[in-house]
Amino acid sequence: MDMTTESQSLSDALGQIQAEVDSLFDALLPVPQDTRARLVEAMRYAAIGGGKRIRPLLVVATAELYGVDRNQAVRAGCAVESIHVYSLIHDDLPCMDDDDMRHGHPTVHKTYDDATAVLAGDCLHAMAFEILSDPDMSGDPFVRAQLVECLAKASGKDGMAGGQMMDIVAEDEDYDLHTVTRLQQLKTGALLAASVEMGAILGHVPPEGRNHLHAYARDIGLAFQIADDLLDVEGDEEKAGKALRKDEEQGKQTFVTLMGADKAREQARALVDQAIGHLSGYGPEADLLRSIARFIVERDR
Amino acid sequence: MDMTTESQSLSDALGQIQAEVDSLFDALLPVPQDTRARLVEAMRYAAIGGGKRIRPLLVVATAELYGVDRNQAVRAGCAVESIHVYSLIHDDLPCMDDDDMRHGHPTVHKTYDDATAVLAGDCLHAMAFEILSDPDMSGDPFVRAQLVECLAKASGKDGMAGGQMMDIVAEDEDYDLHTVTRLQQLKTGALLAASVEMGAILGHVPPEGRNHLHAYARDIGLAFQIADDLLDVEGDEEKAGKALRKDEEQGKQTFVTLMGADKAREQARALVDQAIGHLSGYGPEADLLRSIARFIVERDR
Numbered sequence: 001m002d003m004t005t006e007s008q009s010l011s012d013a014l015g016q017i018q019a020e021v022d023s024l025f026d027a028l029l030p031v032p033q034d035t036r037a038r039l040v041e042a043m044r045y046a047a048i049g050g051g052k053r054i055r056p057l058l059v060v061a062t063a064e065l066y067g068v069d070r071n072q073a074v075r076a077g078c079a080v081e082s083i084h085v086y087s088l089i090h091d092d093l094p095c096m097d098d099d100d101m102r103h104g105h106p107t108v109h110k111t112y113d114d115a116t117a118v119l120a121g122d123c124l125h126a127m128a129f130e131i132l133s134d135p136d137m138s139g140d141p142f143v144r145a146q147l148v149e150c151l152a153k154a155s156g157k158d159g160m161a162g163g164q165m166m167d168i169v170a171e172d173e174d175y176d177l178h179t180v181t182r183l184q185q186l187k188t189g190a191l192l193a194a195s196v197e198m199g200a201i202l203g204h205v206p207p208e209g210r211n212h213l214h215a216y217a218r219d220i221g222l223a224f225q226i227a228d229d230l231l232d233v234e235g236d237e238e239k240a241g242k243a244l245r246k247d248e249e250q251g252k253q254t255f256v257t258l259m260g261a262d263k264a265r266e267q268a269r270a271l272v273d274q275a276i277g278h279l280s281g282y283g284p285e286a287d288l289l290r291s292i293a294r295f296i297v298e299r300d301r
Numbered sequence: 302m303d304m305t306t307e308s309q310s311l312s313d314a315l316g317q318i319q320a321e322v323d324s325l326f327d328a329l330l331p332v333p334q335d336t337r338a339r340l341v342e343a344m345r346y347a348a349i350g351g352g353k354r355i356r357p358l359l360v361v362a363t364a365e366l367y368g369v370d371r372n373q374a375v376r377a378g379c380a381v382e383s384i385h386v387y388s389l390i391h392d393d394l395p396c397m398d399d400d401d402m403r404h405g406h407p408t409v410h411k412t413y414d415d416a417t418a419v420l421a422g423d424c425l426h427a428m429a430f431e432i433l434s435d436p437d438m439s440g441d442p443f444v445r446a447q448l449v450e451c452l453a454k455a456s457g458k459d460g461m462a463g464g465q466m467m468d469i470v471a472e473d474e475d476y477d478l479h480t481v482t483r484l485q486q487l488k489t490g491a492l493l494a495a496s497v498e499m500g501a502i503l504g505h506v507p508p509e510g511r512n513h514l515h516a517y518a519r520d521i522g523l524a525f526q527i528a529d530d531l532l533d534v535e536g537d538e539e540k541a542g543k544a545l546r547k548d549e550e551q552g553k554q555t556f557v558t559l560m561g562a563d564k565a566r567e568q569a570r571a572l573v574d575q576a577i578g579h580l581s582g583y584g585p586e587a588d589l590l591r592s593i594a595r596f597i598v599e600r601d602r
Contacts, residue, residue, distance in 0.1 A: 032458075032463075034467065034480075034483070035466065035467045035470045035471075035474060035480075036458060036463045036466050036467055038466065038470065039458060039462075039463065039466040040458060043458065086423075087423075090419055090420075090423060093396075093419065094396075095394075095396075095414075095415035095416050095419065096416050096419060113396075114396030115396050115397050115469050116466070116469075118391055118394065118396065118397060118419070119391075119462050119465055119466050119469070121423075122387075122388075122391060122422075122426065122457075122462045123457045123458040123462045123463070125423065125426055125427075126426075126453050126454075126456045126457030126458070126460075126462065127453075127457055127458070129430045129449055129452075129453035130450070130453040130454055130457060132449070133446050133447075133449035133450035133453055134450060141442045141443040141445070141446040141447075142442040144442070144446040144449075145434050145442040145445040145446045145449070146434075146442075148430055148433070148434035148445075148446070148449050149431070149434035149435060151430075152427050152428075152430035152431040152434055153431055155427045156423075156424045156427030156428055156431060157333075157337060157340060157341060157344070157424040157427070157428070159427075161340075161420050161423045161424045161427065162333075162337045162340065162424070164420055165336065165337050165339065165340040165417070165420050166335065166336045166337055168416050168417075168420070169336045169339065170336075173336060179335075179336075182335070
C-alpha cells in the first residue's frame with residue numbers, strides 16, 4: 001500500500017469511528033426532563049464531536065484482527081473514550097491544569113461551572129463501566145468482566161490517574177528520563193494499551209496470546225507521548241485547539257527537555273518502527289494498526 | 302429478641318464490618334515507592350477508619366440470607382464503600398459543598414489539596430470496579446459482571462451523581478415533596494439499594510426474586526434521608542463530625558422544611574415499619590436487616 005492510499009484509508013477509518021462514537025454517545029446520553037439536564041448536557045458537550053478517537057480506533061482495529069462484530073468493538077471503544085473524556089474534564093479544572101480551551105472550544109468548567117464539570121466527569125467515569133457490563137456489550141459475561149477489569153486497572157491509581165498524580169507533582173520534582181517514561185506509561189500509555197487489550201479480549205485471545213499486541217501498544221504509547229511533548233514545543237495552538245508551551249512554563253521535565261527535540265523525534269520514529277515490527281505475524285489485516293502507529297507521530301494535533 | 306440484645310448485636314455487627322472494611326482497604330492500598338505516594342495516602346486517609354459502613358453491612362446482611370461466603374460479601378461491600386467515599390471527597394470540594402470537616406477530621410482537600418482530592422476520588426471510583434471485576438471477587442464471571450452493572454448504574458447520572466446534581470441546583474429551585482423524594486432516591490437511595498441488590502446477586506437470587514428486597518431497600522433509603530435531614534436540623538455537630546444546619550443556610554427544601562420535623566419523624570418511622578414488613582417471608586436470619594432499618598432512623602450521626 002503506498003503512502004497516499006494509506007493516509008486516505010486512515011483518514012476514512014478515523015472519519016468512520018468518529019461518526020460511530022458520536023452516534024453512540026448521542027444514544028447513551030438522552031437529556032432528562034429534570035434538573036439533571038445541565039449535567040447530561042455537560043456530558044454531551046464533552047463527549048460528542050471532539051477528539052481524534054484514537055482509543056476507540058485502536059479497539060476496533062485490534063478487534064478486526066479477530067473478526068469481532070464491529071458494533072461490539074465500537075461499544076467497548078466508547079467505554080475507553082468515556083474514561084479519556086472524563087479525565088480531560090477533571091484535568092482541565094482550575095485546581096488541576098487550569099485549562100480554558102480543549103479541542104478548540106471552552107472547557108467544560110468554563111462553559112458550565114466547576115461543580116458541573118466534576119460531576120460530568122464522574123458520570124462519564126461510571127458510564128464507561130455501565131457500557132462494558134451491560135449485556136448489550138457482549139452475551140458472554142466473562143468477556144464483560146474481563147473488559148471491566150482491564151479498563152478499571154488502566155484508569156486508576158496504577159494507570160492513568162496515578163500518572164496524572166505523578167504529572168501534577170512534576171513541577172516540584174526533578175524527574176529523570178526513567179521517571180518521565182514511567183509517568184507517561186501510566187498517564188497515557190495505560191489507556192492506549194487497554195484499548196488494544198480490549199480488542200483482544202473481544203477477540204477471545206487468551207492472555208498468553210497477547211504479548212505481541214502488548215509490545216505494540218507499549219511502543220505506540222511512548223511514541224504518542226513523545227509526539228505530544230514535541231507538539232507542546234513546536235505545535236500550532238490553533239490546530240491543537242488548546243494552550244501549548246505549558247510544560248516549559250511549569251518547568252516540567254519532558255522527553256524533549258531531557259533528550260532534545262531531534263533526539264526525541266528520532267526516538268519516536270524508532271518506537272513506531274519497533275511497534276510495527278511486533279505486528280510481523282499479521283498480513284494486511286493489521287494495516288490499520290500499522291497506519292495508526294505512523295499517524296501517532298505524524299499528527300499535528 | 303429484646304431491644305437491648307438487638308442493639309448489642311447491631312453494634313457488634315457494625316464493629317465487625319468496620320474492622321473488615323478497614324482491613325481490606327489497608328490491603329488494597331499499599332503506598333507505592335514513587336510520587337504517587339501522596340495520592341494513595343489521600344485515598345487511605347479517606348477510606349480507612351471513618352464512616353459507619355452501613356452500605357457494606359447491608360451487602361453482608363443480605364448476602365447472609367443466602368449463605369454467601371462472608372469474604373466475598375465484604376469485598377463487594379468495600380466496592381460500594383469505595384464509591385461512597387469517592388463521592389464524599391468530591392462532594393466536600395470547595396467548588397461543590399465546600400466542607401472542611403468529615404467524620405470529625407479535616408476533609409481530604411483540606412489535609413492534602415484540591416487536585417489530590419479530585420484524583421483520590423477518581424482512583425477510589427476506579428478501584429470499586431477493579432474490586433468487583435477481579436476474579437478474587439467471585440469465580441463466576443456472570444456474578445462479577447452483574448455486580449459491576451448494578452454499581453455503575455447506581456452511581457452514575459441515573460443514580461447517586463445524578464442526585465448530587467439535582468441537589469447542587471436545589472439552591473436555585475423551589476422543589477416540591479415529589480422532587481425532593483426523587484432527588485433523594487437518586488442521591489442516597491440508589492447506593493443503599495445497590496448494596497442490598499449486590500448481596501442478592503452474590504446469593505444468585507434471580508431478578509424476579511428480589512422484589513421484596515428492592516422494596517425494603519427503597520423504604521430504608523428514604524427513611525435514611527429523612528433521618529439525615531432531621532439530624533441536619535437537630536443534630537450535634539460534634540457527634541456528626543461535620544458541619545450541620547447547611548440545608549437551611551443554602552435555602553434548600555428538605556423533607557423537614559416541606560413536612561415539618563414531627564411529620565418527618567413520623568414518616569421515617571412508618572417507612573422503617575414498612576421496610577421490615579417486606580421481610581416477613583424471612584425468619585431470624587433477616588434480624589440484622591431489621592436492626593439496620595431501625596438503626597437508620599435512630600442513629601445520632
